[in-house]
Amino acid sequence: MAKFNEHIQLGEPVLPAKGIEKALQAGALKDQRIIALLEDMGFPGIDWWTENMPERMVEVGIAEQNGAVVAGALAAEGFIPVLYSFLFANVGRALNQVRQSILVDRFNVKIIGREGAWGEVGISHNTIEGVGFSRVLPNLIILNPADVVEAEKATEAMLQYHGPVLLRQESSPTPVRVFTDDYPFNIGKAYSVKDGTDATIIATGYMLTEAIAAAELLEDEGLDVGVLDMCTLKPLDDAAIIEAARRTGAIVTAENASIIGGLGEGVAAVLCENLPAPLVRVGIEDEFSQSGLITPERDDLKIHFGLRAEDLVVSVKVCIAKKERSRCRD
Amino acid sequence: MSEKIFCGKCDMLLYFGEELKRRLYMRAIPSEETVLGFYGNVCPRCGGALSEQTVNVVVEGRAKHGA
Numbered sequence: 001m002a003k004f005n006e007h008i009q010l011g012e013p014v015l016p017a018k019g020i021e022k023a024l025q026a027g028a029l030k031d032q033r034i035i036a037l038l039e040d041m042g043f044p045g046i047d048w049w050t051e052n053m054p055e056r057m058v059e060v061g062i063a064e065q066n067g068a069v070v071a072g073a074l075a076a077e078g079f080i081p082v083l084y085s086f087l088f089a090n091v092g093r094a095l096n097q098v099r100q101s102i103l104v105d106r107f108n109v110k111i112i113g114r115e116g117a118w119g120e121v122g123i124s125h126n127t128i129e130g131v132g133f134s135r136v137l138p139n140l141i142i143l144n145p146a147d148v149v150e151a152e153k154a155t156e157a158m159l160q161y162h163g164p165v166l167l168r169q170e171s172s173p174t175p176v177r178v179f180t181d182d183y184p185f186n187i188g189k190a191y192s193v194k195d196g197t198d199a200t201i202i203a204t205g206y207m208l209t210e211a212i213a214a215a216e217l218l219e220d221e222g223l224d225v226g227v228l229d230m231c232t233l234k235p236l237d238d239a240a241i242i243e244a245a246r247r248t249g250a251i252v253t254a255e256n257a258s259i260i261g262g263l264g265e266g267v268a269a270v271l272c273e274n275l276p277a278p279l280v281r282v283g284i285e286d287e288f289s290q291s292g293l294i295t296p297e298r299d300d301l302k303i304h305f306g307l308r309a310e311d312l313v314v315s316v317k318v319c320i321a322k323k324e325r326s327r328c329r330d
Numbered sequence: 331m332s333e334k335i336f337c338g339k340c341d342m343l344l345y346f347g348e349e350l351k352r353r354l355y356m357r358a359i360p361s362e363e364t365v366l367g368f369y370g371n372v373c374p375r376c377g378g379a380l381s382e383q384t385v386n387v388v389v390e391g392r393a394k395h396g397a
Binding site: 105161188189235 | 332334341342343344345346347348359365368369374375
């Protein structure tokens, strides 16, 4: 059994959306400036909002470009709009409006992007390229929580922070509960789930579940592999990445998103400029998502894209072999 | 160049974005003082007083000639 750090207590699968709902409701009760901005896609805990705060819900319909402009205008008047829809729509379709009406003036708008990875809605809505097209936007913080607890903490921190934030919501597959209730979440700070000496898996979002399982499988084979949770995809925690490379000398990144423009490329840039180390990027290659059967028991897309713990095990071994080869050359 | 402003007491990230003094065209956020004002000059996490003396400002980017 692998030894995990403080604040880790593995549990059953729970939808991260539950944590987002809880934090949004608590935030709305505390701060009257928070407005739910809907784009014909509901809202986390919509029944609670309809019953308790109907005057603080604005439905803009399937008009996401308009939604981004309305959000910017509400923020300019001192409100804190929470814009909720599919990531391909509320940022992807409205990219120009998000850029011009929210980010340029750094308005205090919160965006929750559903199906930032994939869900049952299929290829048209699964936005695996969403992290890539969002990371290039200045002034935007990007959060990608790994479980229900981190989703709640990240949503709470998002509402506390003054400025634009994108929160990528995992809809499926459902990650296991990883963190304890007193887990100290901090925007921009990675959290070491497990220390290791042979390699480090830097995981984000759902892939933390698979990274933990991979580290346990590797321990059975005598390899001591660390796991670093990188919830904040922008700005990345450069210091934690460099420290992981210094300590283990081999880095594997894990994301259920395109490897282009995502966590892997961000980590690669940090390593190349500071402490070059062997790296393997695990994610989705240069392709669009697919439609597939997704249930708690079976996730066709996770298998299709090679994102299971067993796949990560192979990548960690490849990375450790790269490290050994580079030592031989030295 | 990007800039980060952290609470000096609890390390909460208070600002992340373009380096404030390099914003030539957009003046919605003209200074660090304005950013701290968004929080009422009180850290929302730890309750510590926020002033230019109590926060840590980090500017990151490529070093340039004359910078």
